[in-house]
Amino acid sequence: QVQFVESGGGLVQAGESLRLSCAASGRTFSTGAMYWYRQGPGKQREFVAMISGGGRTTYADSVKGRFTISRDTAKNTVYLQMNSLKPEDTAVYYCNPIENIRQNDWGQGTQVTVSS
Numbered sequence: 001q002v003q004f005v006e007s008g009g010g011l012v013q014a015g016e017s018l019r020l021s022c023a024a025s026g027r028t029f030s031t032g033a034m035y036w037y038r039q040g041p042g043k044q045r046e047f048v049a050m051i052s053g054g055g056r057t058t059y060a061d062s063v064k065g066r067f068t069i070s071r072d073t074a075k076n077t078v079y080l081q082m083n084s085l086k087p088e089d090t091a092v093y094y095c096n097p098i099e100n101i102r103q104n105d106w107g108q109g110t111q112v113t114v115s116s
Contacts, residue, residue: 004078004095009110016085020110022078022095033098034078036069038091039109048093049080062088085114 008020022034033052039045049069050058057069068081078095092109100106 002097003105004097004100004107006093006095006107006110009093009112011113011115012085014086014114014116016114017081017083018085018112020080020082020093020095020112022080024076031073034069034071034095035098035101036078036080036093036095037101038089038093038112040088040091043091045094051078082112085112087114087116090114 002024004022004024006020006022008018010018012018020036031053033050035050036048037045038048046060048060048063049067051069051071055071059067066082066084070079070081071077072079080093082089090113092111094106094109096106
């Protein structure tokens with residue numbers, strides 16, 4: 001299994017933007033679907049966004065129109081551009097391919113905190 005490392009989180013005010021990055025820890029980068037999930041304090045991990053191997057994207061209703069998932073094949077990196085951030089977006093954000101999600105294999109994630 002290839003492990004993925006998230007980065008780019010931080011503390012921002014409502015209305016500001018952040019871009020999260022997701023890079024493979026090994027030499028091989030998945031060419032299949034990649035997912036972003038998030039988990040807030042005391043909450044269950046929830047789906048945020050997905051990009052398929054062919055480039056098709058899907059978003060949770062709560063982030064649709066504000067977040068954009070993308071892939072840079074040359075850099076073996078997946079991104080999550082987050083605009084118009086709200087306090088409800090505060091969570092630890094995780095990226096993963098479906099293979100790792102099926103086995104409940106998650107990395108450390110990156111913390112995003114949005115203050116009002």
